[in-house]
Amino acid sequence: MSKTIFYEQHLDNNAKMVDFAGWDMPINYPLGIIKESNIVRNSSGFFDVSHMGRVEIRGNGAESFIDKILPIDINSLKIGSAKYTLLINEKKEILDDLIIYRFTDYFLLIINASNTVEDINWMQSVKGKEVEINNITSETGMLAIQGPDVIKIFNSILNNAIEDLGRYKFKNILIENNDIFVARTGYTGEDGVEIIFKSEFGYKIWELLINNGVTPCGLGARDLLRIEAGLHLYGHEITKKSNPIDIGLKRLLESESSKYINNDYIHSENIKKGLFSMIGLVVTDRGIPREENEIYYKDSVIGKVTSGTHSSTLRRSIAIGIVKKDFNIINNTVRIKVRDKFLNATITKLPFYKRSKK
Amino acid sequence: MSEIPNNLKYSKDHEWVNIEDNIATIGITLHAAESLGDIVYIDVSSLNQELKQFDKFGEIESVKAVSDLFVPVSGKIVEVNEELEGNPEYVNDDCYEKGWIIKVEISNLDDLTTLLNSSEYEKII
Structure with missing residues (x-):
């Protein structure tokens, strides 16, 4: 290890x-x-x-490479600024979520440990000659x-x-x-x-x-x-097959650049429809929902838990889940099947916790 | 090394038992509490329920994991530690005293011979 x-x-x-x-x-x-x-x-x-993973993107071709591989509006990413974004390959699979930082003449990507190898391999496979990818992890x-x-x-x-x-x-x-x-x-x-x-x-x-x-x-x-804080974790809320719209990440698809490899995809009607919603669940019974637990409305399964825990701030169990879009009704009561029992939970807006700004 | 009081008996499932006359006070060991991490829920069978040795008598859940509780001796539940509903952290902070879980009126004293003493328990953790 x-x-x-x-x-x-x-x-x-x-x-x-x-x-x-x-x-x-x-x-x-x-x-x-x-x-x-x-x-x-x-x-x-x-x-x-x-x-x-900490990866630098350097070289004369760095800026156009970033414009090609990320759905960000590169002109709005100023030197000294960072953006949260998604790495989506040409098969429309989400490889990772990451933060990109723009320096004067290069970029830094901070990526998930579990995806570091795959992210770098994919970037290597689509980069041009004037781009250098340095893994400084x-x-x-x-x-x-x-x-x-x-x-x-x-x-x-x-x-x-x-x-x-x-x-x-x-x-x-x-x-x-x-x-x-x-x-x-x-x-x-x-x-x-x-x-x-x-x-x-x-x-x-x-x-x-x-x-x-x-x-x-x-x-x-x-x-x-x-x-x-209602933040996504790759492998839980975000998977390879996720539609970014379904998991509340529409705002990340900001690129209008024709150079972006998924330009057609992110502006297609297909992606915009979305079939699911990411929701917050506040559990009103005792017990913690865990990943993969099914969420029921009346007697039908409407989705699954992606993350669950016990909130020390709220003093209740909470979970994030993905449900069929029509069932995302705030304050509705649903049931979560946890091992051999059902826990009642209320659908709430994310995040569960927001800090007070001074 | 986890603390293992030598006046108690232990089960392989990491419960401890303190015997006074025919009443067994039961909790989980420090080793079990430490492996579970911060405990947030303890749900046990109701009062007066009759249980056989090693029957499941409840569940204990931490932020990261959930585990079944097994009764180390046959008998009837005569008391449940109600303090734990509001203060489940007692099991992490003081598992052998304030963190006791149930009391059982022992129906078969022979069960005690199948339990481990402290040095035997120490060997299995």
Whole structure:
């Protein structure tokens, strides 16, 4: 199994380790998933996300290559900005969801650990001569630092270096003469940053965070927080066969460029129809719906659960599901078949949790 | 290493039993609680139900997993820890005291001979 540069720190902090897409990762530390989630909602926590793929797209042909492979409006992606988007191959299969960051003369893609190999192979197969694809995952580390206190803590450590950094913007800053990439992005529904740095500087960053009262949190808390925030996870809400419209990602299909390989597809009537809807479910009985559990309206199956957990913020079980479009009626009661019993649940709008903006 | 009190008996399914006269107090071991992670629901059979040794008597569910509970001795459920409905975290924080789950009036004392002592239990975890 692969290990991130923080493997020793996870063991030293008595993490419970699990296999995550071939990486030995902490699901939680002794505090546990619920307390770790609460820390991120109320103050500040950090996650080792070094397993995620980090890929640079460089060369004279980089910009037109991005225009060709992603459904973004490339002109609206300014230098120093990031966008959430989908990687869809020529067979209309969604290979991944990712964040693209635009630098002066190149792009950085942050992709899912489980899809890194397939994404890179596909990009290699469709790229021209003037495009270079560099996988920098193994030579760098990445941490997601999340919570309402994170920006304040960072500014106090770094002499207000990110005071002017807006949401979905990034910059490079120096910490002890080491170049650190800092982006105001995240996957928890809280404010915060995601940072990338050379592997050898990782232990210093870890210490800096601990010394400033930021708590290490595991991937279990990250999953709980992203479900509360109604965010998609590849392999759950998003699959190869998904229609982006069905899973509430219509807004990502913004490209008008004739160079985009799926230009016809994203503007076709076929995709626009959509047959399903992604919904939130608040469970009114005791028990947690799990992935693949069937959702019933009266006696018919109308869809399936894609993710479920117990929300520590709502103090109820919650789930994300995909149901036939006509059954997406807010406040309707449905039943979820969990093992041998049915749990009542109310259809709600996503997200379950939205932070209050200061 | 998980704490395993030597005054208790254990089942292979990771329940502990404390015997006082003919009443068995039953919970899950620290090893089981740690493997489950944060517990959020504990649902058990109702009072006065008669159970045979190793019958399922309920379910325990954490954020990440769910597990069946099996009664280590035959008997009748005479008490259920109602505190756990509002405070399921007692099982994670204090599984051998505040986190007890049910009390059973033992109907067959021979069942006790099939349970493990603390050093035997330690070997299987």
